Each structure stands twice: as structure tokens, then as C-alpha cells.
Amino acid sequence: QVQLVESGGGLVQPGGSLRLSCAPSVNAFSLSVMGWYRQAPGKQRERVATIRSTGMTIYADSAKGRFTISRDNMKNTLYLQMNSLKPEDTAVYYCYGTKEQFEYWGQGTQVTVSS
16 A cells, blocks of 8 residues: 655745645655646546656646656655646645556645635
8 A cells, every 4th residue: 555645735825836745655666657636626636747757747738837746766755846826726736656557646735826
């Protein structure tokens, strides 16, 4: 069983920045894909960004140019740096990881963008 623990959410004004962190209970390299998804009230969960163990990244169009996904191998932590935040970025953000044929999700961290 893999546990993913997110942190770093909160309230930020439009145009501000936040960095989300995700700490897996296993070596992050054992997770072939890690990423961030989000779910806004009344909407389906959507992919924000993913990173493979090879380092290849994929971003949703809404995240391109504003968000950066990265892994710190020494700290065994996944990050999502979010800049130029907009009210429409308000959502619960979930850390995601795959190991072999299984998928794992964190509990989520709330991000609210409001003035």
C-alpha cells in the first residue's frame, strides 16, 4: 500500500503563488507516474500535471506557463509550483501515483484563490 500526503494548500489572492508538496510512503522512483489532479465544486476531477520516472512532464492547457511540476529525489517529494493563480484554480488538489497496475491518491489539499 502506498500513501501520498499532500501539503501546502491555502488561501491566496489572484495573481499570487503557492507550492504544493506530496510525500509518498515509498521511494518516488518506484512510482512510474506521479502527478496532480484537482476537483472544483460541482465539477469532475481533472488532470493538472504529471511527471514520469523518466522526467517527462505533461500539463493541462490551463496549467501551461503558470504551473511547474517537479520531483526532488533527495527529499523524495513531488511539488507543484503554481504562479499567477486565478479564481478558477480554486479546487481540492490531489496527489496521484501509479505503481505497477495500481493507482494511489492522497487525501487532497484545498486551494482557494480569492480576494
